[in-house]
Amino acid sequence: MEAKTKDLWVFVETNTDGTAKNVGIELLTPGKMLAEKQGGELVAVVIGENVGEAVDAANAHGAQKILVVDGPEYKNYSTDAYTYVICTLVEKYGPTSMLIGATNNGRDLGPRVSCRLKTGLTADCTSLDIDPDSGNVAWTRPAFGGNLMATILCPDHRPQIGTVRPGVFKKGLETEKQAVIINEKIHVDAKDIRTQILEIIQDAGDEKIDLEGAEIIVSGGRGVGGPEGFKTIQELADVLGATVGASRAAVDSGWISHAHQVGQTGKTVGPKLYIACGISGAIQHLAGMSSSDCIVAINKDPEAPIFDVADYSLVGDLFEVLPILVDEIKKARA
Structure with a gap:
């Protein structure tokens, strides 16, 4: 399809309580830059049930326009309902590009939307810009197993769509709320939603590691030498109040669980302080920290x-x- 506007959209994913997930608010930061270079507006798209708090968050972080679809059928994410809503809105308003957080839901939604709209999708981006020659979005992501960075353009189809990992960008400062809020009434019948959530299991597994929300991370790599070596990493993390991270090499060796992995195939993080211990610095890891x-x-x-x-x-x-x-550190605090 052809774009009707030069607007850039950011899908602001919501939690079941109607609040915004961090990644959607984070993406408003690069979204503003891209929208200005495109000559369009920054538009937030909020879908869910009782999403007032998410709308307020998008409004406070620079959205110029907010499209809101609020209804009980959107309380829990479903591929059918959310794809239908996004495609309906795109066909009505015609943005030129769209950013989606690369969460579990975003990684499901992005490909389905791009296929339905017959356009391209660049997944797991770590950098965004506008190509000065063509005016297309320049989507940069790790390629060939993280051994190099590739910049991808989508010159022929609209909207241009990309998913971006949580933590790649930081939330901008709050601004004066000036967004135009448009409430769209879009209903999806229950019979058209082919999946049903029977139960939500919180914190599956034996540990919950919040790398993306950590302010300090101490990570170990191949140089740790084995699982015992992570005790030394943990000691530093404990005195700093930090979270323990790891490189892919350490995880693949079975020294620590995948929940701790930072990098292209792990979590993308942006803490205030990142301490890399015995990590060589392969592109795959650098892309994540x-x-x-x-x-x-x-x-x-x-x-x-x-x-x-x-x-x-x-x-x-x-x-x-x-x-x-x-x-x-202990002496300094004594």
């Missing part, structure tokens, strides 16, 4: 790629450095 405010790298290899993105670099054995660091 390079947006951290401050990066401290500890590695025996002075040529490790992690030092290229680190704000502070320590060349040394992590098993010698971390105990000293833990002792000094």
Whole structure:
């Protein structure tokens, strides 16, 4: 289909209580930049039940227009209902591009919407811009197993759609609420929703690791040497009140669970402080943590790629450095 406007849409995913998930609010930050370069408006799309709080959050973080679809059939995400709503809105308003958070639901919704609209989708983006030559969105994502970064354009079909991982961008500062709020009445019959939620199990598994919401992360990689090595990582994390992360190499070796993995095939994070211990710095890992405010790298290899993105670099054995660091932190707090 052809775009009717130059607007950029951000799908603001909601929780069952009507609040906004962080990733949708985060995406309003790059969304504003892209919308300005496209010459259009930044539009938030909010779907759910009793979504007043989510609408307020989008309004406070820069949305110029908010399309709201509120109804009991949208309390829980379903592929059929949400796809129908998004496609109906797109056909009515005709945006030129759309951002969707790469959550479990977003990764389900994005491909279905792009297929229904006969347009392209770039998944798991880590950087966004406007190509100066064509005016298309330049979607950048890891490719070939994380060994290089690819920039993808969708020149012929609209809207251009991409999913972006939580934590890649940070929430902008709250602004004056000036958005135009448009309530759309779109109903989906229960018979047209082919799935039904029977039960929601919270915190499945034996642990819940909130890497995406952590302000401090201490991560271990191949240099940790084994599962016992993560005890040293945990000691530093404990004194800092941090969350323990890990590289893919450590997870694949079975030293720590996948719930701790940072990187292309793990979580994308952006904490205030990220301490990488014994992590070489493969592109796959850098894609998941390079947006951290401050990066401290500890590695025996002075040529490790992690030092290229680190704000502070320590060349040394992590098993010698971390105990000293833990002792000094404890002394400072005594």
